[in-house]
Amino acid sequence: MAVGSGGLQDKPWTDPKAQPFIRIEGVSKHFGDVAAVNGVDLNIYRGEFFALLGASGCGKTTLLRMLAGFETPSAGKIFIDGVDMADIPPYRRPVNMMFQSYALFPHMTVGQNVAFGLQQDGVGKAEIAERVAEMLDLVQIRALAKRKPDQLSGGQRQRVALARALVKRPKLVLLDEPLGALDRKLREQTQFELVNIQEKLGMTFVIVTHDQEEAMTMASRVCVMNAGMVEQVGAPAEVYEYPNSRFVADFIGTANLFDGVVTEVSSDQTRVASPDLGGDIVIGGGGAVAKGATVRVMVRPEKIQVMPDGSPDPGFNSAEGIVREIAYLGDVSVYHVELMSGKRVQFTRANLLHTADAPLTWDDRVRFQWHPANGILLVI
């Protein structure tokens, strides 16, 4: 699924000696009594495509605005390229932002919009013309240079906004929901382009989004935020496969959660007795929890497999239930199965019309199972 690793072949965040490009140290922001951002520590490395992901109101945009200099942290420090940003106003930061509303200047043409930043720096006329043309070529809107923003479509405006944010070759580009206003098809296509442009220019991108698919597709690392705090930071696959909390498990993708008590811990597996499932759950790997602990096990819907009719109970990671709901999504279908305990489990099946798999329908009795490697232990 991941389009690009943000241009990073080596992973600087795994190297303890690597110098982070942006250091966010204990940053909080209060609006009145409300803490929009609460004690955030983050390191972002040069060349990363870093996504701040969260529901609306989780503080991701406020954090981005603090990087741009539009908000001042109530506490904590922000360093960009080793420089403390505390007293540096927005117009002197090595940062450009692409706004959610695009914020194109309505009284200027596309070319003038893109040239604006260079004019502020006193760049010569010839060079401005050259760099604007180059940037418009990069985002493929050179033909529109003479138009005003209100004569452009949403997708074209988005490109102008991107060109304007990139033309000064900033060390850091901030993108606030850059694809939010585009329709789905255009969005998917633009995601690829954004990643390509970022790799080509080698800048550091920090993107804010509420769309987990978008974050997973584009980012080298994803930071999941909730209520002003960081829940988990990691590569998309890491966050999806090994969420560290129930919130992350639920927010990224869909999660089946089973509560239970640890009955056995050995070096290579953990066994959990789960009344939710009506049986035992075995998880590969052990040692993380103590016997007797109350835990929650997460299994992704696509990791669950339907067993052929009449299969015997394997004794663990398996249950029988009745199909209650089916959601047809085209490529896959989502099945909601009700277990004996009343618990509902979701799993997906690819829609392969010409297979031997018996089609499932409402009120069918079905037995499913999953491999021990696919269960993730969450501490409650």
Add this chain to the structure above:
Amino acid sequence: MNGRLPWFAISMLVLGYLFLYSPILSLIFYSFNESRLVTVWGGFSTKWYGALMQNDALLSGAWLSVQIAFLTACVAVVLGTLAAFALIRFGNFRGRTLFAGMVTAPLVMPEVITGLSLLLLFVAMEAVLGGPGRGMMTIVIAHATFATAYVTVVVQSRLGQLDMSLEEAAMDLGARPFKVVRVIILPLIWPAMLAGWLLAFTLSFDDLVIATFTSGPGAKTLPMEVFSSVRMGVSPQINALATIFIVVVTTMVVIANQVAFRRRA
């Protein structure tokens, strides 16, 4: 729609236009009247326009009114724009509600009260500070107080529609705050400022009550002049003067519309 308006709508439209414009049309018509009597047609003539040119009192009143209206409009646009900025851009500062109320109070204040209170103020100031002497300046001050309210309302609504992130984007691209105002905000709100200026000019130009209260012995504005001459019977010169103003104002409005329209296209 088949392109035909129902008869009811058409007749209502005609009636409405008649109600609004027939007095003005009859005024223009009678300005070309030969007769001395305003309401009796005595044949075509432009003699009242000639007489108007000889009427120093009316002409000097008109000139004074133009000067006052011009100064008032300029002062009101500066103050009103600043007030609008304070109301829109400075968030919910302490006393904002009071400030908003005070700025717009002159909109609903009876003119007699505004005029009287300002007269009392000017008299007291003369006694304590020795000035300003009542005359053109005091009228400008008085007019600016209420015209500012109108400009504030007009500019405020435009400023409120502006996306705040435009300013942030400009700053993000390296423009200092002053430059942001100059190259981003002013170009976007100038139509509202122009509209406010024209409104202030008009309001000042046709004000009679407040000017009467706050003027001094030497300063008689056009409405004061017209009012006092009408009391002694309407001279067709007034019609001629009004016709000239209607032509001038109409031309200005048409030009302003053209300018605004071309900007948008």
